Amino acid sequence: MFIDGRTIPDGTVIETDLAIIGAGAAGITMARALADTGIDIALIESGGFEFDPATQELTEGASTGVSYPLDTSRLRYFGGSTNHWGGWCRPLNAPDFEKRDWVPWSGWPISRTDLDPFYVRAAEVCELGASSFDDPAPWSSQSGNRPLPLQGGEVETRYFLFSPPTRFGTRYRKDIGTAPRVRTYLHSNVTNIVTDDQAAEVQSLTIRTLDGKGYEIRPKRCVLATGGIENARLLLASSHAIPAGLGNGHGVVGRFFMEHIHVPGQIAFVALSDSRMFSPYYQDHERIGTGWVRGVFMMSDDYLRHKKRLGSNMAIYSDHAPTIDPVKAAQDPGLAVEPAVSNMIRQTTSGAPAGAIPMIYGISCATEQAPDPASRITLSREKDALGMPRAELHWTLNALDRRSLAGNIRAIARAFGLWGEGRVRIVFDQGEDWADEEVGWGNHHMGTTRMSDDPRFGVVDADCRVHGMSNLYVAGSSVFTTGGAVNPTLTLVALALRLADHLKAGN
């Protein structure tokens, strides 16, 4: 059942077994997973079924450090940011969960093996239709696509699978609306999580509507699923019992904000001796069997360990044939050199057949960011229309982030050179000194309520329960301890399913 919060009389108190705050990928996944377990659920959503500028305005906030748009990088209505996500899906790799001695603050309290069964279910939720992310065999056997035999062991082909993309708010609206024990409160903003005096137990949620009404929900247990920025904001703003906010005994809430660092446009080009060598699945997502798949280049586990770097994923797209246009070449010396590159490949290291057509491809890249306590969400002095302090993001990159991106680009140049059929042009040539203004992002908000067994270094434990609180849990990419080099939604859906199982078991 869907209920418009604006129709609920002021001062109403509603009791429920479980409150889920936020109906995005995480919240909707949990509500569906728990819908027929006998648990009464209140799913509380800030927006309605459509985009509404006044509600979206609640996401605005200030940014310092690397400039970042807090409002356009998420959406605030039923379905959340999945209303405009791109559907790129891939699990984190096993080493992403491990403690890496060169990555300060790394090491999840759970392993990839713990998440594996939930990744299978998450793939269904995201409607991927398949689940081979590393093994090329299923894709090769069903189509003519082949991974490039790059050499040197530093760079490998891995696979993304594509969600249609599933718009959670549309695709699962009927499931949620017809589930007898799920009541969804729309146009309802949680502005405060009220606890006992010790801030150890959630007692009620203060809910406000934009037309000035207010009511209260009293849950036995509560899951915060408002997205990677808002989860921290709400914990920090719920400061009546402890001024620092909930779960913030060690000042960790809001810290360790991570993104996937992008360089706007392409970071590199690759010249290939024969345009037929790049299988179609590298250049765009391809329908193969029951799945949509795209091959990308990622750094091998050995390379990352040996070089002490963070990972990257690099996607390819077809750009142009290497012909000289004197006008363009005069503006860009790299274009003038292209015929020499093609000839050099053909005449020295290539085994491409006669008549092969060389081609230039662009490479775009996303890179993992190391957890850094200085990169953080805090509360601004400015308040939103509901009187809540706005979020303020200070996003910083550190030396390891910059060194990793610069090093990984060189690694891909080596891999193509060693193979012999390609050469790489690095257009992002700022090395480790690249300026903040050149940094891009993926709209992935991670780490602000990170998972750790030790409350000094994390906000939630391995069960996603807020340290020191009996009945408050967090779902979403804010619980990521580290972010890997791939898009977060498949992993946060897997974690939401795992949390649902935990709650179902009566924990």
Place this chain on the structure above:
Amino acid sequence: MELSRRHILLLSGVGLAAFGGGFYAGSIQHHAPDLRDTLLAVLDDPASAAAAGRAWFQSSGVSELDGDALALGLARRLKLQGWNSKGEVTLKEALGKSIRHDFETDDMVSIAGWQFARTSAELCALAASAPAPEA
């Protein structure tokens, strides 16, 4: 000894072998123009290679190239990959091996961003160097 810009360039990598001797240093040093032609014969489009070579050197602020020294240096690299007067390893094979070795050891030269193996970059530089004057 006062170093000219040309020397600095040579010492910084290109044509280092000209100072170090080696396979060709004794036997072919006096025939460096022939060596240059032999090496460049592998290119079916020396003009495009020369353009890349010029781009490299211009970006390093150097205008004058010593083709003989470049040829000797490159020959020494190729000798390390088995190229010799007996023809057991062809020039193309030796170039391929040397290029592979450069990529393995991260010995890449950026020419307008393109990551050339140092061997390839030197071949381009050789193509850009003025042919030796007729004797």
